[in-house]
Amino acid sequence: MQKMSKKIALITGITGQDGAYLAEFLLAKGYQVHGIRRRASLFNTDRIDHLYHDPHKKGYDLTLHYGDLTDSSSLIRIIQQVRPHEIYNLAAQSHVAVSFEEPEYTANSDALGALRILEAMRIAGIERTAKFYQASTSELYGLVQEIPQKESTPFYPRSPYAVAKMYAYWITINYRESYGIYACNGILFNHESPIRGETFVTRKITRALARIKLGLQECLYLGNMNALRDWGHARDYVEMQWLMLQQDTPEDFVIATGQQHSVREFVELAAKEIGIQIRWEGTDAEEKGYDSASGKCIVAVDPRYFRPAEVETLLGDATKAKEKLGWVPKTTFQELVAEMMREDMREAQRDELVKQHGFKYFNYHE
Ligand code: NDP
Ligand code: GDR
Numbered sequence: 001m002q003k004m005s006k007k008i009a010l011i012t013g014i015t016g017q018d019g020a021y022l023a024e025f026l027l028a029k030g031y032q033v034h035g036i037r038r039r040a041s042l043f044n045t046d047r048i049d050h051l052y053h054d055p056h057k058k059g060y061d062l063t064l065h066y067g068d069l070t071d072s073s074s075l076i077r078i079i080q081q082v083r084p085h086e087i088y089n090l091a092a093q094s095h096v097a098v099s100f101e102e103p104e105y106t107a108n109s110d111a112l113g114a115l116r117i118l119e120a121m122r123i124a125g126i127e128r129t130a131k132f133y134q135a136s137t138s139e140l141y142g143l144v145q146e147i148p149q150k151e152s153t154p155f156y157p158r159s160p161y162a163v164a165k166m167y168a169y170w171i172t173i174n175y176r177e178s179y180g181i182y183a184c185n186g187i188l189f190n191h192e193s194p195i196r197g198e199t200f201v202t203r204k205i206t207r208a209l210a211r212i213k214l215g216l217q218e219c220l221y222l223g224n225m226n227a228l229r230d231w232g233h234a235r236d237y238v239e240m241q242w243l244m245l246q247q248d249t250p251e252d253f254v255i256a257t258g259q260q261h262s263v264r265e266f267v268e269l270a271a272k273e274i275g276i277q278i279r280w281e282g283t284d285a286e287e288k289g290y291d292s293a294s295g296k297c298i299v300a301v302d303p304r305y306f307r308p309a310e311v312e313t314l315l316g317d318a319t320k321a322k323e324k325l326g327w328v329p330k331t332t333f334q335e336l337v338a339e340m341m342r343e344d345m346r347e348a349q350r351d352e353l354v355k356q357h358g359f360k361y362f363n364y365h366e
Contacts, residue, residue: 006030006031006032006061007030007031007032007085007086008031008032008033008034008082008083008084008085008086009026009031009032009033009034009084009085009086009087009088010034010035010036010078010079010082010084010086010087010088011023011026011033011034011035011036011087011088011090012035012036012067012069012087012088012089012090012091012113012117013036013089013090013091013092013135014033014035014036014037014048014064014090015035015037015038015044015045015046015047015048016047016090016091016094016197017047017193017195017196017197017234018090018135018191018234018237018238018241019035019047019048019088019090019091020047020048020051020195021193021195021234021235021238022088022090022238022241022242023035023048023051023062024051025238025239025242026242027051027061027062029242031061032061032063033061033062033063034062034063034064034065034078034082034084035048035062035063035064035065036064036065036066036067036068036074036075036078036091037064037065037066037067038066038067038068039066045064047195048062052064063082065078065081065082068109069091069092069108069109069110069112069113069116069117070105070108070109070112070113072116072119072120075116075117075120076120076123076124079117079120079121079123079124079126080120080123080124083124083126083130084126084130085129085130085131086130086131086132086133086245087117087121087130087131087132087133088133088135088241088245089113089114089117089132089133089134089135089168090135091109091113092109092110092113092135092161092165093105093106093109093110093161094110094161094197095161095197095199095200096139096159096161096162096307096311097305097307098161099159099160099161099162099164100159100160100307100308102160103160106160106161106164107160107163107164107167109164110161110164110165110167110168111163111164111165111166111167111168111171112167113168114134114167114168114171114172115167115168115171117132118132118171118172118175118181118183121181122179127175127179127180127181128180128181130182131182131183131245131250132172132175132181132182132183132184133183133184133186133241133244133245134168134169134172134183134184134185134186135186135188135241136165136168136169136172136185136186136187136188136252137162137165137187137188138187138188138189138190138230138254138256138314138316139157139158139159139161139162139165139311140155140157140162140165140166140169140187141153141155141156141311141314142155142156142157142158142159142162142309142311143156143158143311144156144311144313144314147313147315148256148258148315148316148317149254149256149314149315149316149317150254150316150317150319150320151187151252151253151254151320155169158309158310158311159307159309159311162311169185169187169252172184172185173185173252176250181250182245182250183250184244184245184250184251184252184253185252185253186237186240186241186244186252186253186255187252187253187254187255187316188237188240188255188256189229189230189231189232189254189255189256189257189314189316190202190229190230190231190232190314191231191232191233191234191236191237192231192232192233192234192336192340193233193234193235193336193339193340194339194340194342194343194344195234196234196340201222201227201263201266202231202266202337202340203340203344204220204222205220205222205263205266205267205270206270206337206340206341206343206344207344207347207348208220209267209270209271209274209276209297209341209344210274210341210344210345210347210348211348211351212276212297212298213274213276213297213345213348214348214349214351214352215352216348216351216352216355218298219281219298219299219300220267220297220298220299220300221299221300221301221302221304221305222263222267222299222300222301222302222305223301223302223303223304223305223306223307224263224305224306224307224310224312225262225263225264225267225301226262226263226264226312227262227263227310227311227312227313228260228261228262228312228313228314228315229260229261229262229263229314230256230257230258230259230260230314230315230316231257231261231266231333231336232255232256232257232329232331232336233329233330233331233335233336233339235331236329236330236331237255237329239327240253240255240321240325240327243325243326243327244325247324247325251324253318253320253321253324253325254316254317254318254320254321255316255318255321255327256315256316256317256318257316257318257329257333258315258316258317258318259315259333260313260314260315261333266337267299269333269334269337270337270340270341271297273337273338273341273342274341274345276297277297278297278298278299279297279298279299280299280300281298281299281300281301282300282301
């Protein structure tokens with residue numbers, strides 16, 4: 001009997017949060033996974049190290065290639081060499097606040113990066129055989145025109161990041177319509193996990209609270225605590241990324257939990273998880289009538305974290321994904337916060353131990 005050959009997936013951004021979960025998911029499904037990583041002066045594969053096997057040993061299914069979304073030649077070379085069946089474009093300068101500081105680079109990687117991959121697919125002649133997933137975002141809705149937001153809700157991007165992602169969204173649709181490429185957008189609302197980047201607000205909170213509890217940090221400084229987000233778990237969301245590429249026809253889908261919480265609520269729930277009381281400081285706290293005398297954990301507003309233009313409220317309606325993909329989020333908001341808090345407590349305990357033994361420990365907090 002002839003052996004079925006494995007499906008081949010190429011993931012850009014494999015070293016990021018979603019890339020790591022997706023790689024694990026696809027490997028478990030029996031895929032041969034290829035990932036694009038950037039050259040960095042320090043190791044940047046922490047999130048996927050547990051998936052990596054020594055290529056000298058038999059049976060490894062994860063291969064990493066050096067490349068960059070701003071470098072067409074590397075993308076063409078990798079795509080020609082790998083000839084994937086599925087391409088997941090997850091790579092991006094993904095931090096909204098940073099995009100105000102690096103708008104041109106963000107446009108280059110997040111907007112033109114998607115175009116470069118689509119063109120590389122055509123150059124390699126795989127535009128009719130390979131499927132393409134674009135990591136689109138709820139940030140496209142920006143100054144929201146409708147609550148909740150669904151696939152038909154008009155966009156109003158509010159940052160260089162969102163504007164760049166809007167180009168990527170439309171070029172994906174344009175290449176689908178122009179060249180018949182199976183290309184689709186997942187319009188994903190915020191999704192988090194214990195391996196979320198440390199400067200996104202959820203991870204910043206869980207990490208800081210754990211460290212404050214163990215005396216490794218004094219205060220947590222935040223920006224807009226009233227921002228409302230629809231937070232899900234990254235592990236649940238990567239399943240949908242895969243599902244979107246398993247359909248007969250390519251379509252775009254909103255992925256969200258349909259529940260909304262403020263940054264302040266996230267802080268409160270995370271603090272409750274580890275049994276610490278918050279002392280809110282600053283004018284914001286006074287305005288809100290918070291009792292600043294109680295609590296040992298200080299949370300204060302630092303205007304440095306305000307954005308030139310803010311997205312105040314996001315709430316998704318994933319009815320289409322539920323009906324057509326049969327997708328439902330598995331993790332509740334409470335479970336997400338609890339898992340993140342638990343993992344960051346573990347990390348802080350490790351740092352506390354390191355400190356107790358007189359070794360240098362990681363003390364950076366943004
Ligand atoms: P991360 O920031 O965790 O990961 C981004 C990945 O992209 C990293 O692997 C990073 O590499 C890589 N990368 C950045 N710039 C380049 C470049 N120029 N060339 C090649 N690789 C690059 O993001 P997430 O995993 O959270 O998100 C995945 C995608 O989904 C992103 O496109 C993001 O914009 C989008 N998205 C995310 C949402 C979320 O809530 N998480 C919601 C909606 C959309 P390195 O490790 O070297 O930095
Ligand atoms: P977001 O995520 O901008 O929604 O983009 P982030 O966690 O950075 O911010 C969420 C909200 O929290 C407010 N906020 C702070 N944010 C950060 N990072 N740091 C702070 O100190 C802080 N204080 C308050 C923000 O102003 C904002 O309103 C994420 C990214 O993953 C994008 O790539 C993705 O497209 C969108 O989610 C959907």
